[in-house]
Amino acid sequence: MSYSDKVLDHYSNPRNVGSLDKSSQDVGTGLVGAPECGDVMKLQIKVNPQTSVIEDAKFKTFGCGSAIASSSLATEWVKGKTVEEALQIKNTEIVKELSLPPVKIHCSVLAEDAIRAAIHDWKKKNNGVAQNVPATTEARQ
Amino acid sequence: MSTDVKTIPQEQHIAPNGIKLPIYMDNHATTPMDPRVLEEMLPYFMEKFGNAASRNHSFGWAAEEGVETARERIAKLVGATTKEIIFTSGATESDNLAIKGVAEMYKEKGNHIITAVTEHKAVLDTCKRLEKYGYRVTYLPVQKDGLVDLDDLKRAMDDKTILVTIMAANNEIGVLQPWTEIGKLCRERGIIFHTDATQAVGKVPVDVNKQNIDVMSISAHKMYGPKGVGALYVRRKNPRVQISPIIDGGGHERGMRSGTLNVPGIVGLGKACAIATEEMPKESCHLAGLRNRLRDKIMGRLDEVYINGTMEHRLPGNLNISFAYVEGESLLMGINDIAVSSGSACTSATLEPSYVLKALGTGDDLAHSSIRFGLGRFNTEAEVDYVADRVVETVQRLRELSPLYEMAKEGVDLKSVKWAAE
Ligand SMILES: Cc1ncc(COP(=O)(O)O)c(C=O)c1O
Ligand code: FES
Numbered sequence: 001m002s003y004s005d006k007v008l009d010h011y012s013n014p015r016n017v018g019s020l021d022k023s024s025q026d027v028g029t030g031l032v033g034a035p036e037c038g039d040v041m042k043l044q045i046k047v048n049p050q051t052s053v054i055e056d057a058k059f060k061t062f063g064c065g066s067a068i069a070s071s072s073l074a075t076e077w078v079k080g081k082t083v084e085e086a087l088q089i090k091n092t093e094i095v096k097e098l099s100l101p102p103v104k105i106h107c108s109v110l111a112e113d114a115i116r117a118a119i120h121d122w123k124k125k126n127n128g129v130a131q132n133v134p135a136t137t138e139a140r141q
Numbered sequence: 142m143s144t145d146v147k148t149i150p151q152e153q154h155i156a157p158n159g160i161k162l163p164i165y166m167d168n169h170a171t172t173p174m175d176p177r178v179l180e181e182m183l184p185y186f187m188e189k190f191g192n193a194a195s196r197n198h199s200f201g202w203a204a205e206e207g208v209e210t211a212r213e214r215i216a217k218l219v220g221a222t223t224k225e226i227i228f229t230s231g232a233t234e235s236d237n238l239a240i241k242g243v244a245e246m247y248k249e250k251g252n253h254i255i256t257a258v259t260e261h262k263a264v265l266d267t268c269k270r271l272e273k274y275g276y277r278v279t280y281l282p283v284q285k286d287g288l289v290d291l292d293d294l295k296r297a298m299d300d301k302t303i304l305v306t307i308m309a310a311n312n313e314i315g316v317l318q319p320w321t322e323i324g325k326l327c328r329e330r331g332i333i334f335h336t337d338a339t340q341a342v343g344k345v346p347v348d349v350n351k352q353n354i355d356v357m358s359i360s361a362h363k364m365y366g367p368k369g370v371g372a373l374y375v376r377r378k379n380p381r382v383q384i385s386p387i388i389d390g391g392g393h394e395r396g397m398r399s400g401t402l403n404v405p406g407i408v409g410l411g412k413a414c415a416i417a418t419e420e421m422p423k424e425s426c427h428l429a430g431l432r433n434r435l436r437d438k439i440m441g442r443l444d445e446v447y448i449n450g451t452m453e454h455r456l457p458g459n460l461n462i463s464f465a466y467v468e469g470e471s472l473l474m475g476i477n478d479i480a481v482s483s484g485s486a487c488t489s490a491t492l493e494p495s496y497v498l499k500a501l502g503t504g505d506d507l508a509h510s511s512i513r514f515g516l517g518r519f520n521t522e523a524e525v526d527y528v529a530d531r532v533v534e535t536v537q538r539l540r541e542l543s544p545l546y547e548m549a550k551e552g553v554d555l556k557s558v559k560w561a562a563e
Contacts, residue, residue: 063487
């Protein structure tokens with residue numbers, strides 16, 4: 001198996017490793033995958049309740065190097081975006097950025113799922129509130 | 142792909158403590174050639190290039206002499222006679238020839254074959270094909286320690302059973318099946334016993350007579366010989382075993398395997414066997430010592446590390462362990478200056494974890510976390526120490542990255558979690 005320099009870089013220096021307080025109202029947690037399948041990703045976001053901008057993101061991943069790199073990249077990409085913008089992130093963009101080979105596409109799918117799951121969790125916690133927030137920051141300006 | 146792709150392992154370099162990197166510790170996949178083997182082979186490429194089947198000139202005789210010396214050396218290592226050794230292209234062919242050859246030859250007598258679920262694919266897929274031709278195959282399960290239960294074997298035997306094919310040593314977990322006992326059970330019932338001894342020959346003592354082995358597969362490249370050459374032992378007396386050929390042609394190898402012999406390869410296999418005969422006792426102690434050192438250094442510093450398969454009946458150079466909460470491929474990536482292999486799905490083309498580990502009842506999660514260390518003749522204590530350090534470091538780092546490790550530390554029972562992917 002060959003790895004692109006970007007995968008190797010994220011693997012060796014993963015960004016945003018760690019955990020946020022999952023009981024906090026502002027934090028959304030996504031836990032996807034299963035140990036039996038060899039991959040589990042936990043991705044957490046901390047969302048500003050006023051602007052719905054993702055101010056912080058953390059991850060932990062059990063999986064191959066490409067899965068680690070995909071989730072590390074995902075945390076980089078969601079930071080600074082609003083939740084609605086973050087929902088637009090596609091696994092294909094991750095594949096492209098990391099030059100993942102076909103057998104590793106599912107690792108990027110998992111990262112996309114993790115983003116969605118984290119946002120879903122945050123929205124669930126803040127149901128009424130979330131809907132009152134304008135969809136994008138641009139819309140507020 | 143573009144130039145920003147690196148292949149692993151990278152080019153050779155020297156570690157601070159003077160050991161050469163990358164370190165090869167995957168000796169179940171293949172072994173490096175012993176230089177003494179190469180030296181013995183070299184004349185047979187150029188000066189002694191003859192066809193061993195050319196009976197009427199000196200070129201042929203020289204080649205034939207090389208082949209016959211090799212036959213003697215192999216026979217000596219396993220307690221056979223020279224007429225019982227058939228040369229093949231390797232253990233895959235030997236397994237095919239043994240199983241298909243016996244199945245066809247004895248089809249009047251019965252159509253039942255017994256094997257085990259942890260066999261190499263060369264055996265399993267051969268058996269699967271025979272099922273299509275109307276044979277009945279029993280795939281014995283293994284116990285948690287990786288060994289077949291002899292009572293299961295006895296129960297599976299019936300009056301239609303013509304062949305039991307159970308490996309000597311497993312290529313993933315290195316466990317040694319109770320082959321002597323299996324041989325005895327087969328002999329008592331007049332059933333032919335074939336054993337795929339690819340990983341065992343040259344590593345542990347074998348005696349085809351004491352162990353009642355009727356047919357046995359051997360491969361050169363697992364014992365410091367060249368690739369693409371192997372042998373099949375076929376018993377000639379007490380009882381005489383016959384096999385139908387699967388390759389027809391010029392009638393070489395007593396008609397059991399046609400095709401011009403790979404003389405240099407065969408000479409290499411012979412030399413590899415001669416070295417093993419001499420050095421096995423010392424070498425196996427040395428390897429077991431290194432293996433245990435590796436195990437102790439790893440297990441002394443990491444918790445939740447599990448050995449797959451029994452330690453009691455095992456190849457001296459094998460260690461197969463699962464590092465809970467860490468996925469195998471990511472671990473391999475972290476120790477990319479060390480060549481080992483993993484049972485993780487992420488490293489396999491099929492994205493299925495090792496069927497051998499699954500058969501032990503190791504949970505799939507632990508199969509994904511497994512690493513196979515295969516120590517060999519040329520590994521040193523300094524290498525073992527380096528490998529242990531790198532593995533421990535990398536596992537610790539990856540556990541810090543693992544959501545499962547975090548959950549386990551928080552006291553979450555991972556088995557009770559409802560995983561989204563299920
Ligand atoms: C147990 C066992 N059987 C058969 C084989 C196939 O051997 P060869 O590579 O010589 O065809 C191997 C090697 O992978 C093996 O480990
Ligand atoms: S997590 Fe298994 S291939 Fe990426």
